[in-house]
Amino acid sequence: MLRLPGWPGHRAGQHVDVRLTAEDGYQAQRSYSLASAPEDELLMLTVERLDAGEVSPYLVDELAVGDRLELRGPIGGYFVWEAALGGPLLLLAGGSGIAPLWAILRHRAATGSDVPARLLYSSRSIEEVIYRGELAANADPTLMIDLTLTRSWPPDWDGRRGRVDDDVLREVAWTPDERPLVYACGPNGFVEQAADGLVRLGHDPQRIRTERFGPSG
Amino acid sequence: MSFVSRGFHGRRPPVDPARVPPGQYVEHGFPVLSAGPTPHTPLAEWSFTLRGVVDRPRSWSWPAFTALESQTVTVDIHCVTKWTKLDTLWEGVSLDLLLAGIETDARFVTAFCDGGYTTNLPLADLRDGRAWVAYRYDGEPLHPEHGGPARLLVPHLYFWKSAKWVRGLELTVEDRPGFWECNGYHDYGDPWKEQRYQGD
Numbered sequence: 148m149l150r151l152p153g154w155p156g157h158r159a160g161q162h163v164d165v166r167l168t169a170e171d172g173y174q175a176q177r178s179y180s181l182a183s184a185p186e187d188e189l190l191m192l193t194v195e196r197l198d199a200g201e202v203s204p205y206l207v208d209e210l211a212v213g214d215r216l217e218l219r220g221p222i223g224g225y226f227v228w229e230a231a232l233g234g235p236l237l238l239l240a241g242g243s244g245i246a247p248l249w250a251i252l253r254h255r256a257a258t259g260s261d262v263p264a265r266l267l268y269s270s271r272s273i274e275e276v277i278y279r280g281e282l283a284a285n286a287d288p289t290l291m292i293d294l295t296l297t298r299s300w301p302p303d304w305d306g307r308r309g310r311v312d313d314d315v316l317r318e319v320a321w322t323p324d325e326r327p328l329v330y331a332c333g334p335n336g337f338v339e340q341a342a343d344g345l346v347r348l349g350h351d352p353q354r355i356r357t358e359r360f361g362p363s364g
Numbered sequence: 365m366s367f368v369s370r371g372f373h374g375r376r377p378p379v380d381p382a383r384v385p386p387g388q389y390v391e392h393g394f395p396v397l398s399a400g401p402t403p404h405t406p407l408a409e410w411s412f413t414l415r416g417v418v419d420r421p422r423s424w425s426w427p428a429f430t431a432l433e434s435q436t437v438t439v440d441i442h443c444v445t446k447w448t449k450l451d452t453l454w455e456g457v458s459l460d461l462l463l464a465g466i467e468t469d470a471r472f473v474t475a476f477c478d479g480g481y482t483t484n485l486p487l488a489d490l491r492d493g494r495a496w497v498a499y500r501y502d503g504e505p506l507h508p509e510h511g512g513p514a515r516l517l518v519p520h521l522y523f524w525k526s527a528k529w530v531r532g533l534e535l536t537v538e539d540r541p542g543f544w545e546c547n548g549y550h551d552y553g554d555p556w557k558e559q560r561y562q563g564d
Binding site for chain 1: 366367368369370371372373374375376377387389393395396397398399400401402403445446479480509543544546547548561
């Protein structure tokens with residue numbers, strides 16, 4: 148959580164660049180999605196710690212309350228949602244890809260939007276689910292939240308298990324006739340499988356917006 | 365403008381500053397970034413077209429295109445999301461060859477693609493051995509996730525200019541901002557000047 152005097156405001160789904168500077172002037176920078184809504188007082192970044200990373204271990208392990216952080220942004224004008232874009236909304240999150248979708252959901256709630264929304268969130272384990280408490284507390288009848296665990300699950304877990312495949316999408320993703328506006332964010336493998344699946348099921352590729360991260364092949 | 369980040373030392377992987385532009389880090393994987401689903405256009409339906417302000421449009425089918433003389437190049441690529449990948453191996457057709465003999469007053473091009481993506485470049489940046497339409501990567505047919513069947517390859521600019529799934533170039537007299545250029549990113553995108561976003 149960051150307090151930013153003079154922050155120009157952002158749109159739900161945008162990201163920022165974080166730049167770190169060492170005492171000798173060495174710098175490293177990376178992009179992180181904003182998880183807070185434009186209406187929130189504090190700016191919220193969601194950072195997944197990558198062991199081999201250069202910036203995320205610092206942000207997770209070292210950065211403390213009171214430290215200053217250099218940000219640039221907001222950045223990006225496509226992976227954003229505003230009430231005027233309508234819906235219904237289908238949000239597909241893989242791991243820390245929940246961050247920009249969380250901003251969209253918070254913005255939707257803050258503006259009192261009645262656009263129906265569904266969130267399908269894929270996580271390796273229950274422990275790695277970000278915003279678990281908030282998700283469990285959802286009382287909005289127009290927001291359906293679905294969780295799938297891909298690697299391990301508690302013994303009493305009665306929710307979905309395994310990766311998002313076409314069968315899951317067929318259940319969750321509205322129908323092509325309902326023309327959902329889709330935002331998919333996560334590791335590339337997750338996004339590729341989900342977006343390809345939606346296109347196979349007959350959804351309009353032009354209504355599927357993706358944001359991908361992580362190295363591959 | 366920058367200030368010291370308390371307790372930050374950095375991992376400082378050894379990099380060659382002559383090859384890694386400012387603000388970039390070296391990535392050994394090949395990250396995939398795109399704004400929508402991956403198109404899968406059958407090769408029988410594929411063509412590459414030059415149109416717009418040209419004496420006459422030109423178009424190549426997949427067999428005709430891949431029969432053109434190709435070049436194999438090893439280049440460094442720089443993504444605006446901060447990763448740089450060194451020594452990437454591509455095979456494709458030089459834009460010098462594709463543009464040879466074209467009479468035009470155009471000074472810019474818009475690359476157009478399956479899936480609706482566009483990006484704009486000065487025509488001059490596609491000449492003099494600096495740009496290709498690539499259809500093989502690392503000795504294999506270019507994977508759809510990385511822009512196959514064919515993508516633009518303009519390694520001296522940030523990699524969003526190297527449009528995936530490219531289907532042709534529209535030559536224009538005026539500069540027309542493309543997809544990311546309309547969404548906050550720099551019009552030209554020189555990684556050595558760190559032209560990432562509008563205003564850089």
